[in-house]
Amino acid sequence: MAVTIKEVARRAGVSVATVSRVFNNSGPVSEETRRRIHAVAKRLRYTPNSAARSLITSRTSAVGVLLPDLYGEFFSEVIRGIDRTAQAHGYHLLVSGWHNDRAAIETMLRSMRGRVDGLIVMSPHLDARALTTNLPENLPAVLLNCPVEGDAFDALNIDNFGGAYEMVRHLVAHGHRRVALIKGAEANHDAQERQRGYRAALRDGGAEWSESLELAGDFKESSGYRAALEALALEPRPTAIFAANDSMAIGALSALRESGLSVPGEMAVAGFDDIPIARYVTPSLSSVHVAIDELGARACDRLIEAVKEKNRHQRRQEQLPTRLVLRDSCGCRDGAADRAGPTPEGPASPDELHAM
Amino acid sequence: MAVTIKEVARRAGVSVATVSRVFNNSGPVSEETRRRIHAVAKRLRYTPNSAARSLITSRTSAVGVLLPDLYGEFFSEVIRGIDRTAQAHGYHLLVSGWHNDRAAIETMLRSMRGRVDGLIVMSPHLDARALTTNLPENLPAVLLNCPVEGDAFDALNIDNFGGAYEMVRHLVAHGHRRVALIKGAEANHDAQERQRGYRAALRDGGAEWSESLELAGDFKESSGYRAALEALALEPRPTAIFAANDSMAIGALSALRESGLSVPGEMAVAGFDDIPIARYVTPSLSSVHVAIDELGARACDRLIEAVKEKNRHQRRQEQLPTRLVLRDSCGCRDGAADRAGPTPEGPASPDELHAM
DNA sequence: TCCTCGGGTGAAAACGTTTACACCTCGATG
DNA sequence: CATCGAGGTGTAAACGTTTTCACCCGAGGA
Secondary structure: OOOOHHHHHHHHOOOHHHHHHHHOOOOOOOHHHHHHHHHHHHHHOOOOOHHHHHHHHOOOOEEEEEOOOOOHHHHHHHHHHHHHHHHHOOOEEEEEOOOOOHHHHHHHHHHHOOOOOEEEEOOOOOOHHHHHHHOOOOOOEEEEOOOOOOOOOEEEEEOHHHHHHHHHHHHHHOOOOOEEEEOOOOOOHHHHHHHHHHHHHHHHHOOOOOHHHEEOOOOOHHHHHHHHHHHHHOOOOOOEEEEOOHHHHHHHHHHHHHOOOOOOOOOEEEOOEOOHHHHHOOOOOEEEEOOHHHHHHHHHHHHHHHHHHOOOOOOOEEEEOOEEEOOOOOOOOOOOOOOOOOOOOOOOOOOOOOOO | OOOOHHHHHHHHOOOHHHHHHHHOOOOOOOHHHHHHHHHHHHHHOOOOOHHHHHHHHOOOOEEEEEOOOOOHHHHHHHHHHHHHHHHHOOOEEEEEOOOOOHHHHHHHHHHHOOOOOEEEEOOOOOOHHHHHHHOOOOOOEEEEOOOOOOOOOEEEEEOHHHHHHHHHHHHHHOOOOOEEEEOOOOOOHHHHHHHHHHHHHHHHHOOOOOHHHEEOOOOOHHHHHHHHHHHHHOOOOOOEEEEOOHHHHHHHHHHHHHOOOOOOOOOEEEOOEOOHHHHHOOOOOEEEEOOHHHHHHHHHHHHHHHHHHOOOOOOOEEEEOOEEEOOOOOOOOOOOOOOOOOOOOOOOOOOOOOOO
């Protein structure tokens, strides 16, 4: 058995109430007793039992994070951002991914009841309705990259539309009249918004559009590879490819290289997300930069605010802006700046070292 | 206030003990009452309060995961593996990264006391001593990629030595007499083991070794870029570069390309980890494959066993084998198989879709 | 002198469970 | 018929906190 507050109280010659007051510094305690209690607690290696604590206070100092999957750099960045601010506020992180269907999400949601003070949820499967019916009554929640209806929830989204629009406008402005799109996963909200931005940019730029220019994809490298081959078979052949994310763009680059096409000479390529590797592929990949960890950090900030303010908290939806990062693959720049090298731009790397 | 067990008991016309028995199916309950209780519980949306539960049972159904950082694909893969098996056993995941120094780790360790049933720890800073003095008495723990002394702890390690040895032996066998090493981060255990493997392979293969062939690196792309430039300046110039991880190898490829060197023609390159992107860079990267998610999964299995068996559990240390993956960058194969394409090999991708 | 006030403290209730123990009722066994 | 065992159930203690309330004591104001 671990040492309890009673034990500390006994040894310090005070009541448990006083010890409790010291540890939460609530209520007045004389400087003398405070010191004595601290000394005893340290000697005994006392740590308050968090279960007992959260039983009585009904707070857990933990936030739950529900993700559709834990695959790839995107998610590790999100979690990183969340963890950073959670830790700064003294909160723990209860992470869960890998729920393939709605039922699994609902189970998970319920099993988190009582374990967390709030929830950050990112899921393409999840609409607001599934949340309202499964959330323990008014548990604060922040939606990440979810299609959101009305203002029933706090929500944070990447400006998918704006980013895609900007990139495609850029391509069109540099003379590309036929720009193919490699679409993201079917039911995915981000994918849909990026497609919307693509179409709007073509229209506003006066470029050609046709159904056949929009190629199927699922956000993975292999689908980008396949789609690029399809693009090459189109008649007339497009002069640029905009992929809905970088992984697919990299798959596409790989296919183009094998087909002997020069990039950007015969085919311009651009992606979305600006993953770290983007600047190290050949040719370096133009992309739409998204501060993913920032997304996580803000979501967490928002959640903690909601937890602390509870009733006063005003729900709102917000969009995270994106930024165009032009490198070699779109052929629109001289290639002087932003070369891979000793001082890469992008989110600063942590000092901590790791093996990959 | 949420609905409690008392409420359920009252409405079902039984005592709380019976309800408890139903929910834990411990003890005998007639089929009739069982059904009635389930019905009432469902109608009331009752979920047991986990704080109260773990207060009395002193179990939490959660495992803690302490990582040096949450950066990059390596960690997302580890967590993925852990999460998969944790979920299969009904455990939650309390994740924490971003502790830069030993003091932070210790704080974090202590603050997890009472919140988790066991700990998975991966940290270059952490030696066994720091654990023993800060862990709540005999909380089960599994060490991941940590230097481990004696058999005081369960530990899981990648076969860094073996993987590096195999790759470098391969290079040497194909005629490379001068093979440069881009080292990993200074104090990192994986880095040291890979270096050891490199040296042993050179020695056993009868190839040349000198201090100057070992170039500084820190596992990040940018350091690989820098180190490759240094390698080019060596006299005589090496004909192959072995990087301690793929990120640095990719940085090196980028530097070589800019310097106008052909890979693998004038310089062979190989990495370690086999991250997904490795097969999509130009030229595709030969690497040492590590089933990272498997590493996480096994660690979690091991931990849960330790939690459940408690006293009977036998501590042991284990090494996860690696596998050579030869692609274009080392120039040792004809290039027919393992081309980037519609059916990439490597760990199967999940069905779940994501935006990056 | 009496009252008030506030800093410092303790006793005890409450939080929502699990579980040891006791009880009852049957049917079977002696 | 007495005894036993077992299935089914309830009572109440325990888990380790926080927090309300009350108490004590000394200083200051009337």
